[in-house]
Amino acid sequence: SVGTRFEDVFRAIVYNPNLKFLSLNCVPHSLKMFSLLGEVLENPVCRIQHLSLMKCDLKASECQEIASLLIKSKNLKKLTLSNNPLKNEGVKILCNALLHPDCTLESLVLLFCCLTKTGCISIGRVLMLSKTLKHLDLGVNLLENLGVMSWWLSGCFFTSDVCQSIALVLTNNSNLRSLELGSNDIGDKGVEMLCDALKHPKCKLENIGLEECMLTSGCCASLASVLIRSKTLKKLNLLGNDLRDEGILQLLEALGHPDCVLEAVGLQINSVAAETWKSLLTVKKKNTRLTLLYQSWAAKKGREVSYNVGDIRAVSLPPTVPVLPRLNWHLICFHMPRKFRHKKSAKVSKQPPPSSST
Structure with missing residues (x-):
């Protein structure tokens, strides 16, 4: 009382x-x-x-x-x-x-x-x-796919089927600024649908979180196209996805394009080849406003749940790698509790990236 x-x-x-x-x-x-x-x-x-x-x-x-x-x-x-x-x-x-x-x-x-x-x-x-x-x-509500139109969600048991509805809202609601879909199995097929919407002139999205969404290099060409054509997208989180060197190189090429306005990108780079790492440093030198995020970030105040939400650890980088300042995103990606995941993301090697040759 x-x-x-x-x-x-x-x-x-x-x-x-x-x-x-x-x-x-x-x-x-x-x-x-x-x-x-x-x-x-x-x-x-x-x-x-x-x-x-x-x-x-x-x-x-x-x-x-x-x-x-x-x-x-x-x-x-x-x-x-x-x-x-x-x-x-x-x-x-x-x-x-x-x-x-x-x-x-x-x-x-x-x-x-x-x-x-x-x-x-x-x-x-x-x-x-x-x-x-x-x-x-x-986040962390059993919404599945039916009835979904659009919202910022993570860990809601979505598959690629939901992305068509979300894409429709993105192109019809110019007020939307942030979309968080982390820890959902939307895959390359779902991202392809989202990319079409992100390039639409009525879409004004500024932040999209796709951490641990079962993505591969197959969707990177579409994402790269978005990075060049979108005039509003400022932040993109792709951590926890198996993009490989092939996909990361496609993204880096777009990030170095003069029409790219992105300011922050999260990429899993701790096991990339020397050539990819060299390209990354070249892009960072060319695009000085770009912040590269190497590690996941904790949930914001108000997104706590009553159980352990996962093991969030930083990627250790060697002294030769420039540690860039971290950026507080408008929406923080939420790691779905492992006991609720129906698929596990591909394990990422803990080996640090090779140093670029001078």
């Missing part, structure tokens, strides 16, 4: 215009708590932009209260509800609120919320009609 002391803290928040992030993770919920939250967020003095309610055991029955918060708050831009059993019924209520003209939310995190493909209809409708929503995280 919410006691007097807790209530006093809430009321004090209203008069702190510098507070931007409010975390109530693991706090027991009640109607009184939501009432106080509504009072805080509705107050014109309140400047809270990110509200986190992770692991609060929220269910569909509480979603009406949460929906009311989304409509009342004029400053709330991000809501994190990860690790709550909202299920499809709860998300449907939230989706209705997201389409309310008074809702200004830009980012919604529903990681591990017990969603299935049945909830895709409501979510797809929001993605097509919402005027403000720019980021939707539905």
Whole structure:
């Protein structure tokens, strides 16, 4: 229950215009708590932009209260509800609120919320009609393929079949800026569909994450074409894929093209041949704004799940290799728990890349 002391803290928040992030993770919920939250967020003095309610055991029955918060708050831009059993019924209520003209939310995190493909209809409708929503995280939910239109997802049991629907949205919704499909078995066939959409003039995507998507060198020619033709794509994550030297060389050629505007790329380069490594250094010298990412990165705050999400380790590079600055991506790739994977990515050699000859 919410006691007097807790209530006093809430009321004090209203008069702190510098507070931007409010975390109530693991706090027991009640109607009184939501009432106080509504009072805080509705107050014109309140400047809270990110509200986190992770692991609060929220269910569909509480979603009406949460929906009311989304409509009342004029400053709330991000809501994190990860690790709550909202299920499809709860998300449907939230989706209705997201389409309310008074809702200004830009980012919604529903990681591990017990969603299935049945909830895709409501979510797809929001993605097509919402005027403000720019980021939707539905990772680690059993959505499979049916009913999918478009969202930023990792570890959702997708295959290449889903990419046709995603490609359709990419070419029809110019508001989409980031797409995360890591740890899904979409393969080369799925990426080919996405590449056609990424080259469409109406597609304004800036970031795409394809880590551990069972990709091979067979899709690299299409990806290279995207790198040259897209005028908006800034970040591309291809870590954890068996592209081989043949595929990486195709990508490097595109990265060195004068029309390429990419700023960050994640490539598995710890076992490339000397010729490939030399080409990589040449491209980096030619394209000074390009950041090369050699290792995976941890999940952002709000994407935690209640079990170990995998072994994330850096690739050790020899002293002769220039270590480039790491870049915080708009969307961080999430490693799907191994117990949920139905296929394992190809193992990557731990041997460092050969030094280029001077």
